[in-house]
Amino acid sequence: MMEQRQSDVLIVGGGIIGLAIALELRQQGATVTLLSRDFAEAASHAAAGMLAPNAEGIPPGPMLDLCLASLKRYPDWVAKLEALTGQSVGYWPSGILAPLTSIPGNSQPVQAGEWLDVNTIRYYQPGLGQVVQGGYWFPEDGQVNNQALAEVLRSAVIDLGVVVHEGVGATALHQQQGRIERVSTAREGEFSAEHVILAAGAWSYELLPVPVFPKKGEMASLRVPVGYGTSQPLQRVLFGENIYIVPRQDGRIVLGATSQEVGFTPGNTAAGVNQLLANAIALLPELADFTLEQTWWGYRPATPDEWPLLGPAPAENLTLATGHYRNGILLAPITAHLVSQSLIGKAAPLLNAFSWERFRSPTAFSLPATPAAVSLPTSTMTLLNSASTSEVGTPMATAPLNGGSATFADQPLTIAGRTFTSRLMTGTGKYSDFDTMRQSIAASGCEIVTVAVRRVQTNAPGHEGLAEALDWAKIWMLPNTAGCQTAEEAIRVARLGREMAKLLGQKDNNFVKLEVIPDAKYLLPDPLGTLQAAEQLVKEGFAVLPYINADPLLAKRLEEVGCATVMPLGSPIGSGQGIRNSANIQIIIENATVPVVVDAGIGTPSEAAAAMEMGADALLINTAIAKATDPVAMGRAMGLATIAGRLAYHAGRIPVRETASASSPLTGQVRE
């Protein structure tokens, strides 16, 4: 093993957020190491650099407070930076003009904005298109040249002695007893630090199950043509309804941005660039004659509520500084300040609103729970008694559960940034009818149901109308590639699955359960085909949940290529043989940093509980429920077993002893 590097603080991610924090901490005297997988891929370069809390129309509340506090810090922050490096970051408090194509019902000033009628706005910006009917003027907003800022920040931190490892990606945060003990990398071995900060932008969920996901934005830039008469006809940012136009002092004009949920799909698209140019020309027609200089794209680190995740994380010495979505350039100074203060024990109250804990409540982020027999609040797991489970309506459902007060703090199951209360997934195959399927799924309490894309698409027997038979507003669909024998087929079917989920109302569902199974007798997955398909699908922005043999090395490789979980089989699909390979599954569990979902082979609730007791993060069970004599009762039993196993795993089993140990004390006995 390579030597372990040690510092006070280790920052994972070298975009504007990681760099700004590094600068602040180094200036406070800390030794800082920064891992930067790829400086060029950072959203920080792709951004438009607007400092626009007012034009963005952020409603009053903690987010607006945070943005305004950061805007206020900007002048001093950049002045310090420029003094340190002698380089300009192009900070320009130009104000932002927000033209509108219709007059709002109530044309009173909004926030810090001043309403301008159609004549006045044309005075502020000559040449506006005929579509413009008036607009707001936000004099306090501005912009910075974010590309220059990223470069200058980087040279500043290096000059000050921050050790920057460029091209080095963290591959895992190793947690022990509630602390990050070390951070491994693919190229440079292991690093450790008193404190670790996760600032990996849209990629943060690869290291920690936080609800951060990429929202792609395409951008373009124009240049004022030679001989135009002025080097920059625009003196303020134009923040239109579907386009922003950002003039730089060097004659460049930046146009942005599209907003696409396509995962990490690289490249500019014809439609994206067309949209930018058409909207820009409609707003300012003279741009039609300007030179198209460059197009590019980037990934905003989005969160479900569009607020960042800041401050303490689930491990004692880990801090989050991620999820800045569309305001990360604006929020860099305040993030650096608050995070570095919190590290020295001076956490500001403002941080509380941005804690990751806001996503721990099941209602806050996960899909609404099914009318399940047993639901697990994520912060406190409570076994409910029969009174709360009567909805299921089966004889088994009313059986009392004694000892209903067991509680412990549990984390939600988080896969690719999405959290789930239930740790049981089920399927839709092999049920006698849809009604039984619906009831069994509800009784199991599961929130994720896998669906065979191919069979639904081809209306295979038993699958006609299946996709419509479930309420996808309540259940998260896990499209699977069952029936695919090669990687190529699986990739094609995964894409169809994504479309299917969209059609059924889950627009942001990028999950796929990857199955590449060439063998019909044992239905064992092809490891090479699975790895090959997984690599491609991850590149296309899928959250890949690969079904694999319980091979620890394959599991690790799949994790390294970016899979969201690994799903080792317990024994062949539908065989009901239980967990036949527990030693290997145990190794996978011990080494995984993504959730391990035991899939296939489980035949009884005791086997389900056993898999959870081993430390599996979740289970996928279909045949054992669908083919049981009473599928609804079995669904409920499997749901309860999953909970029982999870409780037991956390409760910690007693050691196995070779000899007996009396349950009652041996002292104080009555003797004859």
Ligand SMILES: Cc1cc2nc3c(=O)[nH]c(=O)nc-3n(C[C@H](O)[C@H](O)[C@H](O)COP(=O)(O)OP(=O)(O)OC[C@H]3O[C@@H](n4cnc5c(N)ncnc54)[C@H](O)[C@@H]3O)c2cc1C
């Ligand atoms: C098109 C577009 C327009 C935008 N416009 C604006 C704007 O006008 N104003 C504004 O305020 N904000 C804007 N934003 C948002 C802003 O760019 C982001 O919020 C901000 O850049 C996030 O910074 P970051 O440092 O968190 O992430 P990033 O800048 O994305 O940097 C993350 C870095 O972490 C690295 N990394 C990832 N994983 C690892 C790992 N495992 N190990 C080591 N390193 C890793 C990556 O390689 C990357 O370099 C825009 C974003 C986009 C995409």
